[in-house]
Every structure is written in C-alpha cells, then in structure tokens.
Amino acid sequence: MHIHINPNKMKTTTFSRFFAILPLILFVMLHQANGQNLHNSSNAVSIENESNTTTGWTGTAIFTSDTQNPYDGLYSIRGVTSLSNGREIRYTFPAVIGETYNISIWARRGDYSLQPAFANWTGFAGFATRLINSAIWTEYTFTLVATSATPIIRVYTSPSSGLIQGSTIFIDRVSIFAASDTEAPSAPGNLTASDTTATSVFLSWNASTDNNGVTAYDIYSNNSLLATLPSTSTTFLVSNLIPATSYDFFIRARDGAGNTSNQSNTVLITTLADATPPSVPENLIATEITQTSLTLSWDASTDNIGVSSYEVFVDSVSAGIVNSPALSIALSGLTPGT
Known part of the structure; x- marks a missing residue:
C-alpha cells in the first residue's frame, strides 16, 4: 500500500x-484636518491638537493619557474603575439649546472590563445608553439635540449601578460638530492603484476639502464598505487579497456633521495568479x-x-x-x- x-x-x-475569504488588513498613513470641532481641548483624544494630557476631561474614575494601542495618533485616554467608587469620566462643551450635534467617540474595552458604557448623558434630548462591547476599536456615533448650554458626555468604566474595581476602557478621537453644517466634502480625486501583487494593492488619492474639515474616509471594495478611516489619509495598502481575483475600489469623504461626498473615481484591479x-x-x-x-x-x-x-x-x-x-x-x- x-x-x-x-x-x-x-x-x-x-x-x-x-x-477562502481572507480579511483585508489596511495600513493607513494619516494627517489631521482642521475643523470646528467642539471637542477643542488639547488632550490625548483630540483630533486637531493631540497632546499627552487629559485636559478638559474630569470624573471619578482613574483616567490617564495612554500609549497602549491608540486608535489614532500617539495617545488615547485610559479609564479605570477605582476602589473609591470612581467609575465615570466626563466632558462638557458649550452648546446652543435646540441645536443638533453629531458626536463621535472611538472606544474599546480593556483586557479586564465589565459592562462599560456611554450612559447618563445630561443636557440632551433622545440619548440612549450604549454599551462598549468590543475589545477592538469601534466608532460610537450620536446625533442629539441640546437641551442645555452645558451638556455632559459621560463614559462609565463599569456599570453605573455597580463598582467593578479595575474595569478598564479606552477612548480616542472625539469629535463634536453642530449638525447645521449641510455642505458635503468634495469627492476624493484621482484614485489610483499601483504595485498590485497576488495578495495586495497600493491605493492613493488626492485629499478632499470641506468647509469645516474632512473627518473620515469610507473605503469601498466591490460596493461593500471595507473600513472607515481617520482623516485625511491619501494612501493605504490593502493586503491579504485573494490571488487571481478582481476587485474594484472607490472612496467617499465625510465631515463631522455627517455629510458624505460623492464617490471618487473607481479603480479596477485583478490580483496576480499565485504560482x-x-x-x-x-x-x-x-x-x-x-x-x-x-x-x-x-x-x-x-x-x-x-x-x-x-x-x-x-x-x-x-x-x-x-x-x-x-x-x-x-x-x-x-x-x-x-
């Protein structure tokens, strides 16, 4: 035999x-846009003026600037439930009563965490608690009407009704924009694909512009959203593609008010055969x-x-x-x- x-x-x-369906790993090179972001303190979660501080944030939890796997830039804010019943960090901004605001916060759970959440926000109509469910960076967005001139955003490191010492969360890249902005960014220009291999392709494009600044790019392949990337990337490498397979790519820009641009030109590629x-x-x-x-x-x-x-x-x-x-x-x- x-x-x-x-x-x-x-x-x-x-x-x-x-x-076989392989995940797409995106590597992004970034620089940041200027816009009228009402989260305007210089701190670890700032988009426009990131710094190694927690300026503007207060609360009872232990919170510090942290360099452990930030979503964007060099820092994020790490919040930990303390022994003395401290489980909250908060941010207040000046608002116009009756104005609608688009708020975006990137967050993830720490290695040890129990039911962290965005909860008990005050000075807004229509707020609902959102649990922070993932250990992977995730964008949490809120569209809310201000009922106070000083609304408060709260992040709980553990349940608001309990105390779990050591429960940890991370937040990053906070933006707060008035929704009265209705002007969409310009479409990303001159999208090109180069250096195609059996498993990867390099994309580049010209940056979009916006009256209040571009805050993100949505990357699409074969009409499906691949990722939402921080502004204003003009290149990224898509890898782990499948050999001898056709893909198309296009990009849309977004601003802080949620306005979305027209799509860029579409590029078509076929990965090389694997020999x-x-x-x-x-x-x-x-x-x-x-x-x-x-x-x-x-x-x-x-x-x-x-x-x-x-x-x-x-x-x-x-x-x-x-x-x-x-x-x-x-x-x-x-x-x-x-």
Whole structure:
C-alpha cells in the first residue's frame, strides 16, 4: 500500500475544491484636518491638537493619557474603575439649546472590563445608553439635540449601578460638530492603484476639502464598505487579497456633521495568479493499525498564501480531503494483509 498527501493552496476559482475569504488588513498613513470641532481641548483624544494630557476631561474614575494601542495618533485616554467608587469620566462643551450635534467617540474595552458604557448623558434630548462591547476599536456615533448650554458626555468604566474595581476602557478621537453644517466634502480625486501583487494593492488619492474639515474616509471594495478611516489619509495598502481575483475600489469623504461626498473615481484591479506551491507535508506516520483501518498524521505544510486542505492518496487513489488546520485522518475499509 502506497500513501502520499498533497497540500492544497488557498485559492478561489471554479476549479478549486474550496473557497477562502481572507480579511483585508489596511495600513493607513494619516494627517489631521482642521475643523470646528467642539471637542477643542488639547488632550490625548483630540483630533486637531493631540497632546499627552487629559485636559478638559474630569470624573471619578482613574483616567490617564495612554500609549497602549491608540486608535489614532500617539495617545488615547485610559479609564479605570477605582476602589473609591470612581467609575465615570466626563466632558462638557458649550452648546446652543435646540441645536443638533453629531458626536463621535472611538472606544474599546480593556483586557479586564465589565459592562462599560456611554450612559447618563445630561443636557440632551433622545440619548440612549450604549454599551462598549468590543475589545477592538469601534466608532460610537450620536446625533442629539441640546437641551442645555452645558451638556455632559459621560463614559462609565463599569456599570453605573455597580463598582467593578479595575474595569478598564479606552477612548480616542472625539469629535463634536453642530449638525447645521449641510455642505458635503468634495469627492476624493484621482484614485489610483499601483504595485498590485497576488495578495495586495497600493491605493492613493488626492485629499478632499470641506468647509469645516474632512473627518473620515469610507473605503469601498466591490460596493461593500471595507473600513472607515481617520482623516485625511491619501494612501493605504490593502493586503491579504485573494490571488487571481478582481476587485474594484472607490472612496467617499465625510465631515463631522455627517455629510458624505460623492464617490471618487473607481479603480479596477485583478490580483496576480499565485504560482508558488505549498511545501511537501513531512513526517507522515501511521498509527492505530488494525486489519482494516489505520490513522495517518503528518506535519503541516507552509505556503506564501496559506494551506487550505490536504488530499490523502492510497495507492495513487484519492482517499479524502482534510481541511486545514487538521493534520490527521482515520482510514477504514482497508484489505487485511495488504
């Protein structure tokens, strides 16, 4: 009996035995826009004038400027529930009663956290509590009407009805804009794609302009939103694409009032074919051998894209497909004494 194993590459064609969808990893180079952001204190979560401080923020929680994985720039604010019932940080800004405001705060949970939330905001109509659910940076947006000239934004590091010492959250990139701005940014110009490989492409474009400043770009591929990026990036690298696959890209700009530009021109690309085979599986061994069955195991192959599956052959006849990352198969129905 002769046994060998062929590793299969991760590809997506009508002839392959599998489908693989890889995440897009975006690397962004940024610089910041000037706009009439009412979060105008110079501190770690400021868009226009970031600094290594917490100026403008107050509260009972322990809160500091932090360099651990900020969303944008060099710093974020880290808030921790203290032993003395401190679980809140807050920010107040001057508002016009009856005016609508668009508020954006990026936030994530710390390694240890319990039910952190945006809660108990005062001086607004229509506010509802929003839990901070993810350890990944997430944008939380609020469109609210001011009922006070000094409304208060509150972030709770643990439940407002309880005290969980050490519960931690991070916030970054805070913006507060009056919604009376109805002028949309200009469309991003001259979007181009270059340096296309089997798994990546480099995009660049001309920056948009806006009366109050561009605050974000929405990046689309094949008509689906890939990411919302801080302003004003003019390049980014999309990697981990699928070889020999067509993609289209376009971009829209947004301002702090939520106005969205027309889309940029669309660029079409096809990633190059992947011509590199996986390495040969090594150390194939047979165990648990009986008259009619056995178990095979082997070491993993490597590949520039990734191994999706292994095809097992017995006497040059396919005996089955093993999906990665599994590295063994049980064979039965064998002929005794063979």
